[in-house]
Amino acid sequence: MDAKKSYTEAIELAMQSNYKDLDLAQNLQNRAACNEQLKHFEEVVADCSAAIGIDKGYAKAYARRSRALERAGKLHEAVYDLVAASILTSFQNDDYRQRSEKLLNDLAKKISHDVMKERKAGNHRPKLSRTFVHQFNHGFTQDPLKAELEKIGQSQDETDLSRIQLALVSLDKGNYDRVIGLCTETLDTCPADQRTIPRLLRGTMHFLYGNTTEAKTDLIYVAQSDHATLKEKSNARIKLACLLLQDQVMPDEVLSRLNDAAELDPSNPDIFFHKAQCYMLFNQFEECLKDFRKCRELQGNNNSTCTFHIAHIEFRIRMSQNPSDMRPFATLEEQISTLGSSEAFVLLGQLYLEMKDFEKAEIFYKRALLPNDDSHNAVVFTQQAMLEMMWHENKDVAQTLLAKALLADPNYSPAVELIMDLELQAGNMEAAKEHYQRCLDLAKSEAELVSVVQAYQIGEAGHAVYANLGIEDQSPLRNP
Numbered sequence: 377m378d379a380k381k382s383y384t385e386a387i388e389l390a391m392q393s394n395y396k397d398l399d400l401a402q403n404l405q406n407r408a409a410c411n412e413q414l415k416h417f418e419e420v421v422a423d424c425s426a427a428i429g430i431d432k433g434y435a436k437a438y439a440r441r442s443r444a445l446e447r448a449g450k451l452h453e454a455v456y457d458l459v460a461a462s463i464l465t466s467f468q469n470d471d472y473r474q475r476s477e478k479l480l481n482d483l484a485k486k487i488s489h490d491v492m493k494e495r496k497a498g499n500h501r502p503k504l505s506r507t508f509v510h511q512f513n514h515g516f517t518q519d520p521l522k523a524e525l526e527k528i529g530q531s532q533d534e535t536d537l538s539r540i541q542l543a544l545v546s547l548d549k550g551n552y553d554r555v556i557g558l559c560t561e562t563l564d565t566c567p568a569d570q571r572t573i574p575r576l577l578r579g580t581m582h583f584l585y586g587n588t589t590e591a592k593t594d595l596i597y598v599a600q601s602d603h604a605t606l607k608e609k610s611n612a613r614i615k616l617a618c619l620l621l622q623d624q625v626m627p628d629e630v631l632s633r634l635n636d637a638a639e640l641d642p643s644n645p646d647i648f649f650h651k652a653q654c655y656m657l658f659n660q661f662e663e664c665l666k667d668f669r670k671c672r673e674l675q676g677n678n679n680s681t682c683t684f685h686i687a688h689i690e691f692r693i694r695m696s697q698n699p700s701d702m703r704p705f706a707t708l709e710e711q712i713s714t715l716g717s718s719e720a721f722v723l724l725g726q727l728y729l730e731m732k733d734f735e736k737a738e739i740f741y742k743r744a745l746l747p748n749d750d751s752h753n754a755v756v757f758t759q760q761a762m763l764e765m766m767w768h769e770n771k772d773v774a775q776t777l778l779a780k781a782l783l784a785d786p787n788y789s790p791a792v793e794l795i796m797d798l799e800l801q802a803g804n805m806e807a808a809k810e811h812y813q814r815c816l817d818l819a820k821s822e823a824e825l826v827s828v829v830q831a832y833q834i835g836e837a838g839h840a841v842y843a844n845l846g847i848e849d850q851s852p853l854r855n856p
Contacts, residue, residue: 380410401430405437412440420444432845435464439472442479451483452833459837463845480830487833488825491816501585502820504552505787509584510751515653517675518646520608521547521577538562540574547577555581571597572604576612583615586820591619610644613637618650622821627658645674649682656689661696665689684720687711718744718752725759734767750784757781758791771798789818793828800835808835 383403390400408423424441427434442457458476465472495502513519525544534542543558559578563571579594598604598612617633634651641647648671655664668689672682687708694704705727712720721744728737741763744756761777764770775798781791792814799808812832819825842848 380407380414383407383410398431401427401434401437404430405434405440408437408440408444412444417444417447421448433464435461435469435472438464439475442475446479451479451486455479455483455833456837456841459834460841460845463838463841463847480834481826483833484826484829485822487829488819488822491819491825492822501553501587502818503787504584505754505785505789505818506550507751507754507785507788509547509550509552512584514681515649516611516614516646517649517679518607518611518644520573520605520611521580523607524573540566540577543574543577547581552581552584569603572601572608575601576604576608579612580615583619584820586622586824588619588622588821592616595619606641607644610637610641610647613640614646614650617654621654621657622823627654630654643674645671645679648674652685656685661689661693665693680715680717681719684712684715684717684723687715687720688723718746718749722756722759725763729759729763729766732766734763737763738767754781754785754788754791757784758788758794761791761794765798771802774798787818789815792818793831796828797831797835800832800839803839805836805839808832 383406386403387400387407390397390403404423404427408420408427411417411419411423421441421444424437424444427437428441431437438457439461442454442461445451445454445457455476458472458479462469462472462476467473513522516522521544524540525548528537528541528544534545537545539558539562543555543562546552546554546558556578559574559581562574563578566574575594576598579591579598582588582591582594595612595616599609599616601609604612613633614637617630617637620630620633631651631654634647634654637644638647638651648667652664652667652671655661655667665686668682668686672679672686675682691704691708694701708727709724712724721740725737725740725744728734728740738760741756741760744752746752757777757780761774761781764774764777775795778791778795778798781788782795785791792811796808796811796815799805799811809832812828815828815832816825819828
């Protein structure tokens with residue numbers, strides 16, 4: 377290639393004269409471009425590195441080296457170089473921005489996959505959040521596991537309980553690590569006609585831990601068992617449908633499974649509650665409203681959870697029809713205030729936060745706090761921390777609120793993630809890394825991990841690049 381030969385001659389001449397200037401850097405970068413066309417990626421990296429050694433602010437050399445490093449599978453280094461190119465062009469280069477988003481996504485997926493693969497090989501389970509378990513169980517008013525727990529009562533000593541009873545009590549008390557083992561011990565000795573509850577409980581725990589394959593095995597057993605009651609089969613079918621959501625299956629398949637469950641047990645409100653939740657997730661609000669109303673009807677029209685969800689969905693529908701009309705907001709606030717549900721107050725606080733009506737958000741978050749309900753309050757404290765950052769940008773107050781959230785529930789991952797982000801913004805990389813590792817330990821699936829890994833990697837790369845370039849850290853990097 378004549379161009380490469382010409383650049384090489386110019387480079388050699390400059391080197392012989394020990395004359396290193398911007399012209400030499402440009403010739404090195406130009407030769408790197410030739411090598412890139414020839415797919416000589418190691419030479420691309422070498423020439424770009426030499427050019428950057430002469431001119432630390434050479435954005436094009438960083439960008440070209442990033443492409444070569446990506447082709448070599450060195451995603452970490454490729455991200456760092458593309459972040460540097462973006463910083464040096466003041467985030468105005470669309471190509472750099474789009475490539476950095478793709479690179480970060482690819483890197484995050486790889487790290488997430490490796491973390492989960494390593495966890496599975498080591499048989500390591502994530503720490504479960506009581507808040508997460510509470511929120512999951514909140515959707516089941518007809519749960520056979522709750523019915524079995526109620527039979528045990530509160531007065532019995534653990535030494536008088538069977539293995540399956542111990543498992544149920546352990547779940548109720550938050551001793552999650554014991555449950556699966558106790559269920560397995562029960563299944564090793566119990567007769568075939570007594571296997572459905574331990575299989576349902578074990579499948580539920582595998583679901584909560586993100587062990588999809590194991591959860592399916594147990595839940596399918598219950599759904600198909602001749603020994604299972606109607607409520608046990610329905611509960612297993614609902615959870616199997618929810619597993620499909622974790623696997624990111626098409627919405628029609630999830631809803632088809634729930635419709636099958638409704639045909640089997642048409643008077644079970646839990647089925648319609650989860651159908652409504654799916655429709656809400658898929659932004660199909662008319663169908664969502666229909667199923668929430670059916671759920672409330674089956675529960676005797678006195679369920680506050682369904683009532684506030686209905687009010688919320690009616691509000692969403694009205695706002696979609698006329699976004700400039702604020703009257704639906706006033707109606708929703710009146711309905712929720714009358715209802716007096718702490719869960720509903722959190723929702724209203726979130727809606728006002730979205731609208732940047734910070735004073736109203738603060739009012740409803742304060743009303744949402746409950747005495748002696750750590751699982752609920754962990755959510756509220758975390759939301760209050762987000763409000764504090766958006767409203768007053770007071771990191772110290774936000775950190776205090778997040779400390780309260782983690783005191784209420786040490787494994788509440790949204791609080792850990794928000795602390796990680798605050799530490800990244802403050803440049804406290806050791807603290808950020810510590811909370812990032814906690815996020816990895818708490819995650820239950822690859823899909824859940826990706827956004828956390830992306831946030832940490834962009835923060836870490838930005839901090840390192842700014843330090844290397846010798847310029848002050850700037851906030852635009854947070855949203856490249």
